[in-house]
Amino acid sequence: MPPLTRALLLAPLLLAPPSPAAAQNFFEELFGIGRAAKPPVPPRGVPGGVQPGSPIAPPPGAPGDAPTAEVPRAPAVPKQPVVLKAPPEDNVVGQELMHNGLNGSLKLEKTGGGTTARMILPGTKVSQPSESCTVPWNGGTPATLTAEGRPDGLARFEAAGATCPLRFEVVDGGVLVTSLGATPICTVAAADCATTPAGLWGPAAATLIPRAAEFDGARGTADRAVRENYKLMTQRARGQDVRPIVTEQAAFSSDREQLCRTYAREGAHGFCNLRFTEGRALALATRLGVNTASAAPTAAAAPRPRRKPQPSVEGMNPDAGGAPAFPE
Template sequence: MRPTRSSLLPVLALAVAAPALLAAPPAQAQNFFERLFGIKPERPPVPPRGLPEAPPAPLPGGGGEPGQAPAPETPRAPPAPARPVVLKAPSEEGVIGQDLQLNGMSGSLKLERTGTAVTARITLPGTKISQPAESCTVPLGAGSPVTLNPEGKPEGVPRYEAAGAECPLRLDVTEGGILVSTLGSGPVCTFSAADCATTPTGLWGPAPATLLPRASEFDTARGAADKAVRDNYKLMTQRARREDVRPIVTEQAAFSADREQFCRSYAREGTHGFCHLRFTENRALALATRLGANTAVPTATAAPRSRPRPKPAVEGLNPDAAGGGDNVPE
């Protein structure tokens, strides 16, 4: 059968368009064949109806409905200002009537209360001027009570002064002891008539035999006192003017050396640590006072926490076994 002209038209059109189709993108070539041969393309899928539409994204800034202005943010309260760390201040009532010794081993100091007045019986230890290898003692006021003048709490603890004594002294109360310094031109008081030179500066406190059983208690309390000193120094540098920061930093750097020099002569100090603790507590209170804190209201404590009481043994349990009382014998 001889092909007709109408049947040859698609073939001729294909032959003419072949070079262009080879260079055309696949999508255009497919459309050409569909129109040429009358192929109807499949209809695109219709999305299902009735599905809920996603809600519009909220506007930045916490606004409610689209198109509305964002709600104003709630202002945050400013951070609370840092406060000085205040340890519990000692009271003179804790040392009145106690027999105290310089560095826990020589001399004697005893505070006494008569009505509202506080007096002291003090015997200073020293060495002979003529023979420095020999020791000596000098009772102030010929052994009679020495009048003490109350000076308030200029550094957070009770302070007394014996300005009229042969050896003028300053007494700062600490817990279980008294920090003594001289009011004269130097730390040494010389008694020519008694051929004795004394150096009363130091911590007057109990003998080491009464302190050794409390060594762990002192060590725990010292950690809290050290932290109070660091925190108060840090607060001082934050509040100080730029030109006043350097002296504060210098003072803080010298604190450990000052404490070591002050406490190195206390008997058995390396074993119990009593002097280091009391020196640190008084320094923390002095810093808090300089920061304007009310030392009558402590905000922290250097006392160790009480240990929990052991649970009573339960019959049938072995408290010494690993895991405590959870092991039940078979």
């Protein structure tokens, strides 16, 4: 049959109008009415089936969920004070100590049943403050010291009747000196010299730097002892007594910085910071009822592990600890 004749015979079938039902279904699907607008209903009796119109809970961890807040826990408070090893009162007897490890001289000596102190005080001239001077303490005569026990954990001696009355507290390898006078400055008019003997008297920096790792490990132990004893004190104190303890603890760091910033090469060895922190830990333990002179220490100093040096990498600055080199 020729193609033209076949097309003429099929044309009436293709152009036949659709049935009314098919046309209605077409327009309902097109405009979203009728059955197309009704969502399918799940069969009844299916476990977990969701009824029409019920809200659907978002899955756990959805972006709209509020994070679950963890209840903060209070730091644990030790049951007993942390006690460090108290330095013996005669550990510096016969040694030549220097003010801030720089200049001057302090020497404690045992004479009979007592202790004496001989000092050379460094200072500045009253008439020429830009010039330095030295003057012997107590007129050059060794002053007999009065033993005051260990009221704050460290062995304490005083020379209240000497020229420029002073207090001496013995730490491990040094002596903390404070003024008992109305002013920390001691002026000797005959020598035209004004001195400030308060501070830490100890060894020169050259003898301390080789022990820097030892001091660093002991410093961590002393810091922990201060924190633990402070927490125990605040727990035992009554409401009105807590504020003075908090104020005193807040001033501790600034007092340590002010005392130790002038010690010779303190940043290279940390001797002054360690001894002042140990003294604070012992003072807190004493106020908590511990006899530091006879109590066995409950904290031992252990050297901190040293970090392994990182290998140098090309393009990195070796002095910056692995930081990128500065751009040229």
